[in-house]
Structure formats: C-alpha cells, structure tokens
Amino acid sequence: MDDGTIEQIATADLTAAAAVVDLADDIVGKAVQQLSTTGGPDTQQVLAYDIAHAASAVATARSLLDYGAKGDVEAKITCAFAADMAHDLASKVLGRENEWGVQRDALGDAHQFISDFAAPEFLASLAEQAGPRHLDS
Structure with a gap:
C-alpha cells in the first residue's frame, strides 16, 4: 500500500469499493448475455x-x-470483502475471457484496489476486530 497507512486507506476507498462492485456487476452482466447466446x-x-x-x-x-459507511471498521471490512470478491471473479475470468464475453483486462481498473485490500497486512489488521452489527439501528 503506497498511498498511506492502513487506517487512512479504508475510509477513503469506499468510493473505490463501489466502483469495483459496479465493474464486477458489469462483467457478470456481460457473462449472462454471453451465456444466453451460447x-x-x-x-x-x-x-x-x-x-x-x-x-x-x-x-x-x-x-x-x-454497512461500510457506518464507520472505520465497517469500511475496512467492506473493502476487504469487495477485494476478495473481485479477486475471486478475476480467477474465474482469467483465461476464459471469451466465455465471459469480456476483454482480457476487464478487471484492470480493480487491480490496485485488490492489491491494497487483499494484502496480507491489511487483512491481518482486521483479525482482532469484530465488526459492529448495528442490529439496534
């Protein structure tokens, strides 16, 4: 992570998390279209x-x-999950881009986000933190 500390990155990147989710959703949509034509x-x-x-x-x-907008820990958990989701999607698409109906670099814009929030040191920083449940709100 080259843009700051772990604490600074999570809250600042909820917008990036939303962009990664949108990107992944677009890829899934293209795959559904591809599936219907094949x-x-x-x-x-x-x-x-x-x-x-x-x-x-x-x-x-x-x-x-x-959930991520509710606080710092929540933002970190959200970014970690979004990075894991994007990484998992990338592993499904890699080498099968034609089947999915996407370009080879379909997840290129998510690379830095995945790198930051799937990093072992970032994930380790969450290991001892229980995310607030917000069940009373």
Whole structure:
C-alpha cells in the first residue's frame, strides 16, 4: 500500500469499493448475455455455475457498501470483502475471457484496489476486530 497507512486507506476507498462492485456487476452482466447466446446453462454448466457464484458475491459486496459507511471498521471490512470478491471473479475470468464475453483486462481498473485490500497486512489488521452489527439501528 503506497498511498498511506492502513487506517487512512479504508475510509477513503469506499468510493473505490463501489466502483469495483459496479465493474464486477458489469462483467457478470456481460457473462449472462454471453451465456444466453451460447446455449444457456444446459450447454454451459460450468460458466452458469461460475456466473451464479460471482453474482451472489457481487450482490453481497453491494449490500456491504451501506454497512461500510457506518464507520472505520465497517469500511475496512467492506473493502476487504469487495477485494476478495473481485479477486475471486478475476480467477474465474482469467483465461476464459471469451466465455465471459469480456476483454482480457476487464478487471484492470480493480487491480490496485485488490492489491491494497487483499494484502496480507491489511487483512491481518482486521483479525482482532469484530465488526459492529448495528442490529439496534
């Protein structure tokens, strides 16, 4: 992480987290379109499974954006999850861009975000912090 301390980065990057979620959602949308033009889930079962898994992670990351706005710890958890979601999506797409209907660098804009928030030192900083549940609000 070259732009500041772990504490400074998380809150400042909720906007970046939202952009990564939007990017991932766009990739999933393109994959759904691609799936529909290549025979659907009956002929493309692996792609359909990967799309479903990715879509679920994208939806979860999107729901965390509101949680992330509630405080510093919440923002860190949100960024960590969004980075993990994007990294997982990248591993599904890499080498299969044609199947997903995307360009080779489809997640290029998420690279720095993934690098920052999937970094071992950042994740370790969250290990001893329980995220507030906000169940009373």
